[in-house]
Amino acid sequence: MHHHSERVYNFSAGPAVLPKVVLERIASEMISLPGVGSSILEVSHRGKVFTEYLNRARDGLRNTLKVPDEYEILFLQGGSRLQFAMLPMNFLRGTQKKAAYAVTGSWGKQALAEAERLGKAECVWSGEDQGFVDLPTAPFQLDANDYSYFYYVSNETIQGLQFPGEPQAGDVPLICDASSDFLHKPIDINRYGIIYACAQKNAGPAGLTIVIIRKEMIPSGNSDLPGYLDYHAHAANGSLFNTPPTFAIYVFALVIEWLNGEAGGLERMYELNHRKAKLLYDVIDRFQGVYRGHAKAECRSVMNVVFNFLDESLKEKFLMGAETAGLTSLAGHRSVGGIRASIYNAMPLEGVEKLADYMFDFAESNG
Numbered sequence: 001m002h003h004h005s006e007r008v009y010n011f012s013a014g015p016a017v018l019p020k021v022v023l024e025r026i027a028s029e030m031i032s033l034p035g036v037g038s039s040i041l042e043v044s045h046r047g048k049v050f051t052e053y054l055n056r057a058r059d060g061l062r063n064t065l066k067v068p069d070e071y072e073i074l075f076l077q078g079g080s081r082l083q084f085a086m087l088p089m090n091f092l093r094g095t096q097k098k099a100a101y102a103v104t105g106s107w108g109k110q111a112l113a114e115a116e117r118l119g120k121a122e123c124v125w126s127g128e129d130q131g132f133v134d135l136p137t138a139p140f141q142l143d144a145n146d147y148s149y150f151y152y153v154s155n156e157t158i159q160g161l162q163f164p165g166e167p168q169a170g171d172v173p174l175i176c177d178a179s180s181d182f183l184h185k186p187i188d189i190n191r192y193g194i195i196y197a198c199a200q201k202n203a204g205p206a207g208l209t210i211v212i213i214r215k216e217m218i219p220s221g222n223s224d225l226p227g228y229l230d231y232h233a234h235a236a237n238g239s240l241f242n243t244p245p246t247f248a249i250y251v252f253a254l255v256i257e258w259l260n261g262e263a264g265g266l267e268r269m270y271e272l273n274h275r276k277a278k279l280l281y282d283v284i285d286r287f288q289g290v291y292r293g294h295a296k297a298e299c300r301s302v303m304n305v306v307f308n309f310l311d312e313s314l315k316e317k318f319l320m321g322a323e324t325a326g327l328t329s330l331a332g333h334r335s336v337g338g339i340r341a342s343i344y345n346a347m348p349l350e351g352v353e354k355l356a357d358y359m360f361d362f363a364e365s366n367g
């Protein structure tokens, strides 16, 4: 059993595990940042100390994902849910154009529902009838004269489905919800109109939402939208339109530095993420009399490994044994059931090895 300050292997879908060295750093700087005499929680968002972290976060992200100058990086609040609404407010409301949505799981479905309230949002693909187990593979033949944007979710956190690469949508700008696989591998930002993510899964604590937006897409600032809901307000003010989530940005800066430092960079992280996911999927595939993976093999997520039991009654036993072994937060989302192991960047290989061993032993003794 885990007592007091001993750490477990936490497979939460989000907020989720953070690198231990980052947590230690935060703890050591919580009473006083070196040379400052106050913590990051206590200083002005316009002062020298926070400005340095804001720049480290922005520059660090720009370097890590090789974000071209044609793109702005915005640090916002409101979670990904606010983006579900802000995107159609800025790019759909008041136009004659439509927006195309690929509904590949729960989050794409929610985003479409929000957009439908604001304009002509069209579902161009849905996996719902099949139970969200696969993804579109054929290119979408869409015309930018008809569609403002094509929206998709790169990794469906609940169903554990992940696009292997960007879908093709003609000349229509791609808008990607990358909330649960942001920074898990190198990507070509030029493929996107906008890519965004809430931080609390793969990048930091809750409270911060990161939006990378092609500058030419930023509205002119003449809209009648409330200030906070207009991307222009944030871009024109360098993410200081209002007080940004300062603590979350500071932690994000530390996570980016960990990613490029101790973790060995994005390429290495991607290799490791693949190794980690394979360990779990291999056990699922080996014991097909016990486990059933949710996603079709070619759509499997390397971030959220979702599976069920052929004998549903084994779930509680599995979870109890896992908890005792120090493997926590493994229950699947209530809409899918079963187990979900979220193995984001900060989940160490040893944690996944321990889970794979546990799954192996569990299948041997319950198969």
Ligand code: PMP
Binding pocket: 014, 078, 079, 080, 081, 082, 107, 153, 155, 156, 157, 158, 177, 178, 179, 180, 198
């Ligand atoms: N999109 C995806 C893919 C998610 O996983 C989540 C959070 N589970 C959201 C959107 C919603 O994020 P938030 O709670 O920050 O609004």
